[in-house]
Amino acid sequence: MSSGSIAEPNTMASEEGVPVDLYIYDLSNGMAALLAPSIIGRHVEGVWHTGVVVYEREYFYGGTGVSSCAPGGTQLGAPYKVERLGTTFVPFPVFNEYIQGLATTTYTGSAYRLLEHNCNHFSDEVAQFLCGARVPKHIVAQPERDLPPALRLALEAVLYKLVPDGDQVYANGVRHSRRDSPDFLTLNNQIEEARVASQELGARRSTLAEKLARKERRKEKKRKKQRGQDGDVADLDDDMAEAVEVVTEQRAALAGPSSRDLDAEADERLAEEQRRRARDPPIIYRDIDGAQEFEAFSKALEGAELNADEQQSLDELQQYLVQGEGSWVLGDEFLSFIGRVLSDDGLKSECRVGALRCLAAAALRDDVSLLLHQDRRHHALLAYAHRVDAHPPPEQLALAVFICNLFENTSSSEWLLYISEWEANGQTLSNIRVTTKVCVHCVLSEAGELRDAGTALLYNVATKEVKTVVFDEVCVELCMAVLQLVAWAPGEETLWRALAALARLGAHSAEVPQLVAMVGPDPSAFR
Template sequence: MASEGVPVDLYIYDLTNGLASVLSPSILGHKVEGVWHTAIVVYDREYFYGGSGIASFAPGSTQLGAPHQVERLGHTCVPFQLFNEYIEGLATSTYAGSAYHLFEHNCNHFSDEVAQFLCGAHVPKHILSQAERDLPAPLRMALSSLLGQLVPDGTQAVYANGVRHSRQDSPDYLTLNNQIEEARIVSQELDAKRSTIAEKLARKERKKEKKRKKLREQGGTGDDTEEMAEAMEAVEAREPVSLAGPSSRDLDVEAEERRAEEERKRARDPPVVYRDIDGAQEFEVFSKTLEGVELSPEEKQSLDELQQYLVQGEGSWVLGDDFLSFIGRVLSDLSIKSEARCAALRCLAASALRDDVSLVLHQDRRQHALLGYAHSIDLLPVEEQRALGLFVCNLFENTSSSEWLLYISEWEYRGHALSNIRVTTKVCVQCMLSEQTDLREYGTALLYNIASKEVKTVVFDEVCVELAMAALQLTQYEPEEEHLWRTLNALARLAQHSSEVPQLIAIVGPDPSAYRGRSSRVDEQIDIIMKKVK
């Protein structure tokens, strides 16, 4: 590496290979020098953005051949590892393949943003401002087809869902990935243990309820029934510990310790949740939206179980094994109207405020009906995005459900390798950067809740850069004071978790000091951030 840093080049291609300058006067009435496509070349790799997302390959190896022009933009001192994480963050947010638009959000906009990140440079204005009128409809169709074929066979490295498919990463980056993979394995083992304990607790609760019902049927009422049931449970609690697993007493002690720890964390950093939601009212709305929908006997039973849970106040033990299959159908069956999905999500948001909701969440580890649906948030109607944002925010009410949102263990969903933390992050970023104020409310709440969690660093290694980049982008939108405070508070916490965040703040900007004076608590967070940046 040279003392001034790694060179950053802009490769400029004319997609018409010179025909635009020859034919444009007769077709358009004025001369167009070229139809420009650009890519950033750095670290001996060429990066560009198209309809398939962000791709990386050997410089000049696409079907376009040699570039029309190469422009030296400058040099960068951004570490290779940090740059890769930055690119992966873009690939799952603003520069996902589904976000591509030939005119409004294309390769040139990507090159300009990456150039600013690396060395503070810009793509030439005449390339960025090439007017739509210069591209007649037939040419647009041809260009879309051409851009879809730019990645050569055998050398592609498309960034999909933040996962690099290239095998040409640096040794340091590969070492980091290996460490993360080892942590994932440990996390999977912990997840399995948590699930086992959760299932035992659920079985125990069902067993208790059956005993109470039996005692009531035998003539016991009120306090007598409760006392008799508790006496029977006390006798059983004295049974020896089984070699097959923890006893009921062990599970009770562990549950109590978790509740105590949860209360300590809540008192120190209370999550942003939305308690002004009535489960009984939401269930009534949900039931009405399902009128006319043909439900199977199992689905009708699940609906009745939800009523017992939300309206009658029964424990989560009443929700049977088919409940999440029922919810999954409502969320995925397009023949069911969107209002039903919104109502179902609001019912789940009310359920999320209860401390036993985690028992339901752990049942979803096979189908992934909830987070699989959440992964498609960018494709959902705004109303469903609102309901989903509310649900995910309220899951931070309890430690067990918030930890579920942050699991890093990977799972397959419709051909994608996902994890709970990545889906949670996607929901957060999508809401944060929305033009809808109420969605920003949920997005900044999620950002604050995620950043305030005391979790192992490896969890934030997965998403820290992406969250920080989204936070920096949001500050440029002049958010209201509450949203700005949450965002800066999260940035300050993320800067404590990762040394890369202060680098991003310094390199990418904007300077947090520009927002001084909004309020005393905003200024306090800016002081914390600037101590890390300097």
Template sequence: MADTAAVNGNPESTLPSEQVLALEEEERKEEEEKKKARDPPIVFKDLIDVKDEFDSLVALIDGKLSPEEQKSTEELQQYMIGDEGSWALSDGFLDYINRLLNDKNFPADVRVKTMNLLAMAALKDDVILVLHQDRKDHVLMNFAYEIDRLSREEQEAVALFMANMFENLSSSEWLLYISEWQYNTQQISNIRVTTKVSVHCLLSDNPILQDRGSAIIYNLAAKEVKTVVFDDIAVEITMALLQYFNQKPSEEQLFRCMKALARFADVSRQEVPQLIQMIGPEPKTFRGTSERVDILIEQISSKLR
């Protein structure tokens, strides 16, 4: 005879593994609902051929790895090409990534290929499990923090990784963590690194970095997060946006930046409008660029009155 408690769905009668699966399914549904409700992020899904990038990476590091690192290369292949879940990655996977990003005996191309693959991994809905492995050593964010010291190709790969991290809610929220750690002589956090990367890219003279920087800032501004997080960065990014406006950006990038500025003016209602008036250029100077930009200009201008 069937257990009536189990039939009626009494949680006390279900196995722990079944309870975990049910919770995971519930969380997945909640995430999907939140995803549908938000503005779609700007991500770059088709820039990298994952198989070609992986094969190029293997050619560069072949014969230079320990047996454990070779195993991690196979795990990376399973995750990125075999379409296995992040469960395929062992506990030592971030140690492997750490070596690829920081061993100066490797050519810069190793770092570029590694970050490009991680940028494609960022589009996966379980990438947060990989990120959680990095809580102790902060391998990924320490590397990203050095963006101003990297080669152009490395910078582009870091920017791609960070933009694509906004594809999923959990990984985008990871970018905004405020817990600090010491890196060299600096106290940094995920949100500080995210801000530094976005500002550096936007103000670069490299069009690819500008494009990805404006995407990161747009995605940041679209996040529905507590004001306390934005208080710390709204002013810094606003100053970068105003400086960038002097470069006469394209309509697409102007739209992204105006969208961000409208959001920051809404969050930081005193400081951001004051900065716009003090530094300029005033948003209304861009009127007539497009209908969608004009709508945002009107929203911002209403905060300046």
């Protein structure tokens, strides 16, 4: 999905988020405004095509599937209008996986329909996923609004004459199709990386050849100097060449790391994360069977009044957990359904336990992060988790198991530790603070089973590498919980988890060893 000479998108998302824009094009290039009155008896401003621009790429859908190019890089030229939809905090790898899921399921080339399932529906769905925004309704609903049923075929025929490929757009003269390969984006990115590397290698070779030529000139001038020819000029040229070389190298050093350096740094961080996981594998509850948990959840919901959307969401959960479909089967309303189950006091507690156990089973799958990032609008999952101390013990345990299992995959564990703030019930919260509250509450619980889950979660959090000021504060809070737990002389396994976590927290924050020294007990007492 990447066009030939366009550089790889900048995938480094800042804490302020990445801007998301909607590029709006008139496919008819003004012809619709001229012809519509005579065809349908009313004015139509344009025939709209849209693309979503994020991470320095424009993503769109047409007759050959999902494609991407540089912003404004299609044959349609400059967009008719650009609208800012918002900002996103979805990591690029997660977004990339989401796009590939759409391209191989709902938005294949064969599924394209000019009026019923087109680029605008695709843009609307992607915008909701990225930042909870919607494509303007008049664009998505244009067929229903501007076209009476009896005249749809007539207008569709006219549109195909105006735009021979319907809604298909060409990027830089190249047609892009997701049907070519499921790994089309990855392959193109690799080609682009190779091209950039080749250019850099060529530049280095050119620089090296230039340096060698300069040295050869200096040698020649020295030989002339020894023969008494142009001695002073040779010295001056030699000094100037060396000065230029020094200044060039200093400028390169001051310019900071290049994009390739940043990519190498990201690869190193990923490698370090994998080494850390191999050294300190997370504590996960793997004895959860998705099919059994779904059956228990469905039974608990018997007698509950579910509307059509909620029943559809329940059916989608069955496809995901029982039939093994990807998380793409979970529709836009799925988390609203889960949010209702978790917040509706009219439902039995067994319903909430069932929902959380199903989520714990889902957490073991590598595509669960796509589901988590859909919760950025309502924060239904973590808003419920923040009230952990108000829930009955079975719900607390199911919640702790769910959060522990999210450490099975790097992307979902990082989601738990996001520091971006959001509002819930008049309070300013963040994912990392909610995770910390659940951890501390469970660690200090009087119930042995809940304390076991709490220390597992404590260990998982402590063995993550998070370089933020917020995590320093988290380290102190978790340290205090560990010291209080250790003073109770817990069992061997619980004690090992607590002290292993304490050692890692001490490596993260310089305040932890000071607290241990002040509060005690001395860790050396636990041999």
